[in-house]
Amino acid sequence: MQTSKSFLVLNRLEDEDRGRFREFVASPYFNKNQELISFYDLIMYEKLFKYDTLDKEKVLKMLYPGQKYESRRVHDLSYRLMNLLEDFLAFEKYNQNSFLRKINLMGLAYEKELEPIINGIEKDIELIHSRNPVRDSNYFYESFMIHSERDNSFRMMGKISGNESLQSKADQLDLFYLALKLKDSCEMLNRSKIISANYDFKMMDPIIVYLQSHTETYIDYPAIQIYLNVYLMLKSE
Numbered sequence: 001m002q003t004s005k006s007f008l009v010l011n012r013l014e015d016e017d018r019g020r021f022r023e024f025v026a027s028p029y030f031n032k033n034q035e036l037i038s039f040y041d042l043i044m045y046e047k048l049f050k051y052d053t054l055d056k057e058k059v060l061k062m063l064y065p066g067q068k069y070e071s072r073r074v075h076d077l078s079y080r081l082m083n084l085l086e087d088f089l090a091f092e093k094y095n096q097n098s099f100l101r102k103i104n105l106m107g108l109a110y111e112k113e114l115e116p117i118i119n120g121i122e123k124d125i126e127l128i129h130s131r132n133p134v135r136d137s138n139y140f141y142e143s144f145m146i147h148s149e150r151d152n153s154f155r156m157m158g159k160i161s162g163n164e165s166l167q168s169k170a171d172q173l174d175l176f177y178l179a180l181k182l183k184d185s186c187e188m189l190n191r192s193k194i195i196s197a198n199y200d201f202k203m204m205d206p207i208i209v210y211l212q213s214h215t216e217t218y219i220d221y222p223a224i225q226i227y228l229n230v231y232l233m234l235k236s237e
Contacts, residue, residue, distance in 0.1 A: 004078035006085050010049040017092075018044065024088045031084055038063060039077045099128050103145050110153035136223045137183060140176035147172050175221060181207065182227035189234040208232070 010018060025031050025040050042062055043049055056074045063073075094100060102125040109118045125146060132139050151165040181204075188199040211218060211228055218224045 004054070004075075004082065006078055006082035007043070007049040007051075007054070009082075009085055009089075010043070020092070021085065021088050024091070025081075025084055030087065033080065035063070036077060036080055036084070040081060043081075099125065099142055102128060103142075103149060106146075106149050107152065110149060110156060135221070137176055137180035140172055140179055140223070144169060144172035144176050175224070178207070178211070178218070179221070179223040179227065182224060182231055186227055186230045186234060189231065193234075204231075 106121050147169040151169045154165050
């Protein structure tokens, strides 16, 4: 039997990652299948993930000594383990992003009207966001997400006065779009000179005209000013 995708992925991970995955598999919150825990322990003990092929009959005998099980059992366990492994990798990546965790918590707090924790979450997320030293398109996207959640709370709870949340949301979306559009367009121009690629610069001409006629509006946003000038430089002979 060819090794499953889960084995191939496990072989790419570090020992520390495989150890944390074991804790993930053993957690009843994520997995209640005891056979899957035994299967993973067997994989680790025998280092089965390092082999190009898997002796299915040997695995079945070690997992279920003295019992007769269908050979498909190993395939099913491998499939379930792969699903858990994907969940684990996604969880690991998600857990590294404190802003993303807080913004999702903010949305949930608004949705369920968890007023005792809303103020604290808002302060935490503003602190995390303000500590970001790079004011690039990602920073503007985070700002957009914050104001988007606040606008959602306005519509769901009616807790925000006036129309500030919607205007702020729209403004941050503009900044995010302009910064990223300019950055990617600069990269497209650069690559076109290196690999002779023909890119379609949709909407860039009116964007450049708009920015050049609204200089004061965006003068305090280096991510836009820098990429605007780089774009003009790359476009120039």
